[in-house]
Amino acid sequence: MNGAQTVANADAYWRRYYAERFRFGLATEDILAVLMQIPPIDSWADLGSGSESMLWAIALRACRFVAVDADPQRLEILRQFAARGRPRGVHATALRLCGRTDSNAFEMRCRSLSAVVRADCLAQSLPADPHLIPGSFELITQFGLLGLCRDAEHFTTSFTHLHFLLTPGGWTAGANWVARDSRGRVELTEQLYRNAATRAGVNLLLLKKITSADPDFPAVWIYLGQTRRTPLCPPPPNLHRRVS
Numbered sequence: 001m002n003g004a005q006t007v008a009n010a011d012a013y014w015r016r017y018y019a020e021r022f023r024f025g026l027a028t029e030d031i032l033a034v035l036m037q038i039p040p041i042d043s044w045a046d047l048g049s050g051s052e053s054m055l056w057a058i059a060l061r062a063c064r065f066v067a068v069d070a071d072p073q074r075l076e077i078l079r080q081f082a083a084r085g086r087p088r089g090v091h092a093t094a095l096r097l098c099g100r101t102d103s104n105a106f107e108m109r110c111r112s113l114s115a116v117v118r119a120d121c122l123a124q125s126l127p128a129d130p131h132l133i134p135g136s137f138e139l140i141t142q143f144g145l146l147g148l149c150r151d152a153e154h155f156t157t158s159f160t161h162l163h164f165l166l167t168p169g170g171w172t173a174g175a176n177w178v179a180r181d182s183r184g185r186v187e188l189t190e191q192l193y194r195n196a197a198t199r200a201g202v203n204l205l206l207l208k209k210i211t212s213a214d215p216d217f218p219a220v221w222i223y224l225g226q227t228r229r230t231p232l233c234p235p236p237p238n239l240h241r242r243v244s
């Protein structure tokens with residue numbers, strides 16, 4: 001797997017950040033508020049999803065979504081959780097924060113999970129997979145994935161190839177946490193995001209760094225953008241081969 005290690009393994013991560021109580025002050029509420037700005041969309045891919053996509057799904061209005069992660073254990077937690085369709089405490093608070101008051105709001109979002117795909121999102125290119133067709137998503141997100149890149153070049157090339165998944169005019173949003181111990185991780189800066197966005201043909205509508213109460217991750221970069229209506233250049237033909 002390319003990139004730095006995630007802070008905790010699948011179960012520990014799930015318990016630490018996505019358990020019964022919503023932990024205010026860690027930027028989760030800020031990320032949800034940014035995601036609420038995205039209009040209803042048909043197709044969404046969450047890259048480096050871990051087991052946590054259902055939390056972000058609450059702020060979104062997506063008909064179907066594909067979760068992509070390198071760790072099969074995290075994907076299995078997500079798949080089973082979505083199949084049960086019952087919110088935990090953290091989700092109940094997020095439903096309230098986002099004004100999702102319909103009794104079936106959470107269940108509907110769980111049902112929109114259409115595939116889980118095991119893939120290395122930080123490699124040179126995404127693997128050929130029938131669920132990851134270039135140009136087929138109206139929204140891509142990543143929360144904590146690109147922050148695992150080893151340096152600026154890795155971040156920029158990964159940011160660019162992940163955006164080949166988007167339709168022209170498609171939406172992109174994400175957040176990356178600044179680790180107190182940043183060894184082996186890219187340094188997250190405004191210029192880094194702006195360079196990567198330019199290379200990917202993304203118009204950044206919002207980019208901000210906010211502080212977090214998590215002592216291990218004292219700041220978070222959040223962004224929201226849209227790809228240009230006409231792509232800067234199409235993906236090379238050998239990138240994401242279509243599977244018949």
Ligand SMILES: C[S@@+](CC[C@H](N)C(=O)[O-])C[C@H]1O[C@@H](n2cnc3c(N)ncnc32)[C@H](O)[C@@H]1O
Nearest residue numbers: 002048049050052069070071120121122143144
């Ligand atoms: C910091 S966690 C974030 C998880 C989740 N997106 C969230 O909102 O909390 C990073 C996630 O990226 C995944 N990951 C790490 N390296 C990856 C890679 N090269 N390709 C795909 N997923 C990767 C990890 O398995 C983990 O689920």
